[in-house]
Amino acid sequence: MILPEQYGSAGFRDIVLVSRTNGDDQGNQFTLINPNHASYLPLHYVLLFPYGEPGWHWGRTLDNREGGHQKKNLSQRTFYRFRLHPRLDEPSTIFQAQRLFQQFVVDAWAVCNQNKLAWIRSHQANIRSDLYHGLADVMESEDIDLTRTGKRVVLPSSYLGGDRFMQQLYQDSIAIVRHFGKPSLFITFTGNPKWVEIERELLPAQTAAERPDLVARVLNLKVRDLLDQIRYKEVFGPWLGWVWTIEYQKRGLPHLHLLVFLRTDHQFLTAGNIDSFISAELPPADDTINQELRGIIDTTMVHTHCIAQNGSALCMQGLDPFIVQTCRKGYPRSFQEETIINEDGYPTYRRRNMGQAYTMSIRRGGADVTALIDNRRVVPYSPYLSLRYRAHINVEVCGPVKAVKYIHKYIYKGRDRATVILESDQNEIKLYLHGRYIGPTEAVWRLFEYSTHGEEPPVMHLQLHLPDQQPIYFSENEDPVILRQRMDSSITTLLAYFKYNSENVDGRGYLYHEFPEHYVYVRKQGWKPRIQRKSIGRMY
Numbered sequence: 001m002i003l004p005e006q007y008g009s010a011g012f013r014d015i016v017l018v019s020r021t022n023g024d025d026q027g028n029q030f031t032l033i034n035p036n037h038a039s040y041l042p043l044h045y046v047l048l049f050p051y052g053e054p055g056w057h058w059g060r061t062l063d064n065r066e067g068g069h070q071k072k073n074l075s076q077r078t079f080y081r082f083r084l085h086p087r088l089d090e091p092s093t094i095f096q097a098q099r100l101f102q103q104f105v106v107d108a109w110a111v112c113n114q115n116k117l118a119w120i121r122s123h124q125a126n127i128r129s130d131l132y133h134g135l136a137d138v139m140e141s142e143d144i145d146l147t148r149t150g151k152r153v154v155l156p157s158s159y160l161g162g163d164r165f166m167q168q169l170y171q172d173s174i175a176i177v178r179h180f181g182k183p184s185l186f187i188t189f190t191g192n193p194k195w196v197e198i199e200r201e202l203l204p205a206q207t208a209a210e211r212p213d214l215v216a217r218v219l220n221l222k223v224r225d226l227l228d229q230i231r232y233k234e235v236f237g238p239w240l241g242w243v244w245t246i247e248y249q250k251r252g253l254p255h256l257h258l259l260v261f262l263r264t265d266h267q268f269l270t271a272g273n274i275d276s277f278i279s280a281e282l283p284p285a286d287d288t289i290n291q292e293l294r295g296i297i298d299t300t301m302v303h304t305h306c307i308a309q310n311g312s313a314l315c316m317q318g319l320d321p322f323i324v325q326t327c328r329k330g331y332p333r334s335f336q337e338e339t340i341i342n343e344d345g346y347p348t349y350r351r352r353n354m355g356q357a358y359t360m361s362i363r364r365g366g367a368d369v370t371a372l373i374d375n376r377r378v379v380p381y382s383p384y385l386s387l388r389y390r391a392h393i394n395v396e397v398c399g400p401v402k403a404v405k406y407i408h409k410y411i412y413k414g415r416d417r418a419t420v421i422l423e424s425d426q427n428e429i430k431l432y433l434h435g436r437y438i439g440p441t442e443a444v445w446r447l448f449e450y451s452t453h454g455e456e457p458p459v460m461h462l463q464l465h466l467p468d469q470q471p472i473y474f475s476e477n478e479d480p481v482i483l484r485q486r487m488d489s490s491i492t493t494l495l496a497y498f499k500y501n502s503e504n505v506d507g508r509g510y511l512y513h514e515f516p517e518h519y520v521y522v523r524k525q526g527w528k529p530r531i532q533r534k535s536i537g538r539m540y
């Protein structure tokens, strides 16, 4: 297998076969095989498909369960999803392959993704026409430099996970903040490889790292349950909206970053109210429920990375462990009798010095060190959520508005990059592929098409253009008569906004960006009064 760094154009992954039968003919010795070829899987993963079972190819179809004659094509992603479910009537070979299984899922996702990128590469003309009509995606000043039109390869914002996509999500979430004001809670939820739902399904002697399929499926279910708890069970109070993203890391499990908007009153930021749902103390092990909670907090919510002067911890980067008192995350904190809201808007949580402590033994520099853990090292948590999910769930009250922008930048910072290569040409697909890093859990997450982000209420992107400069889509060989009709009937959200207000009086009090809160845009019909579900407008 030849990777793009070694040979060929970026994004092209060649499998080269050497034929044994025509060894005499030197010229025809090598054959290239496309990853979409039916023999790609058994040739590349000889151990996983020992009988040469064919992989996905264009001709694969699904049974039509309704009994009709029409055949439905089997998509590549669906095929890999099918393979990623263990079955009782076939051996579980691929699930026992450990690291080879990890490589298999990453490769499967890369192959599916490749086809999408190939499509984007071959449709640059359409993508660029969006860009230069000022409609979409203006992210960099180079975007409007027309002299480079021919050379530039654009990865559009519709490509999930690309830089422009993350930029759009960031703008959407800022639009939600503009509408509601600052969010109430900031929650980070990390999967726990020791979850009983994962351990129960592991094959003998397996670890969770060897089964990214199980980890992704269980984490996805728990994330959805957590979102339901906040939205429908309203465990923190009346829910208004949220923005969330899933962040994958090179090592460790994916995180959920979640900003929750609640309908709060002046009572919300009082010490007593905060103490009722956030704690930064080790729970007293005085009854069975608290004993259980204590076990969870001890193992998931204590900041131990930098304990015993561990200079190599991430939170100690650039700090001298023998001089500084606290790490970059501020641990250990000081004891605190009562929760207070500081002048700068940040709360300081209650961390009483009441003898709740335990010692733990940590291996550092070849020796065992004993460290004392007390309330100063507890990461703020919600007792309810910690008991329910048995994982690292950091729940904090959002600080001042200026902190909100930082959190947004942090959660939309984009993916981990393996390497950054500076390129003189403007090929965003190449740049993306060079910097791309796919981990096994992310690969499974994307193959299963689990959500990677969410915004509520939805943000509608409103078009802006000068008179008679709205974009019109047509292909080069379009009939001029049809083109003329299309030009005459072309309508944008902006034109429809003027039209609605010239015909109706009820919407004239609203600005363009406020319109989606009260009206819904129906394609080809224009704006209609909104009956259900709220939306927020944002101009490009």
Ligand SMILES: [Zn+2]
Residues within 6 Å of the ligand: 303, 305, 306, 313, 315, 316, 327, 328, 329, 330, 331
């Ligand atoms: Zn630390």
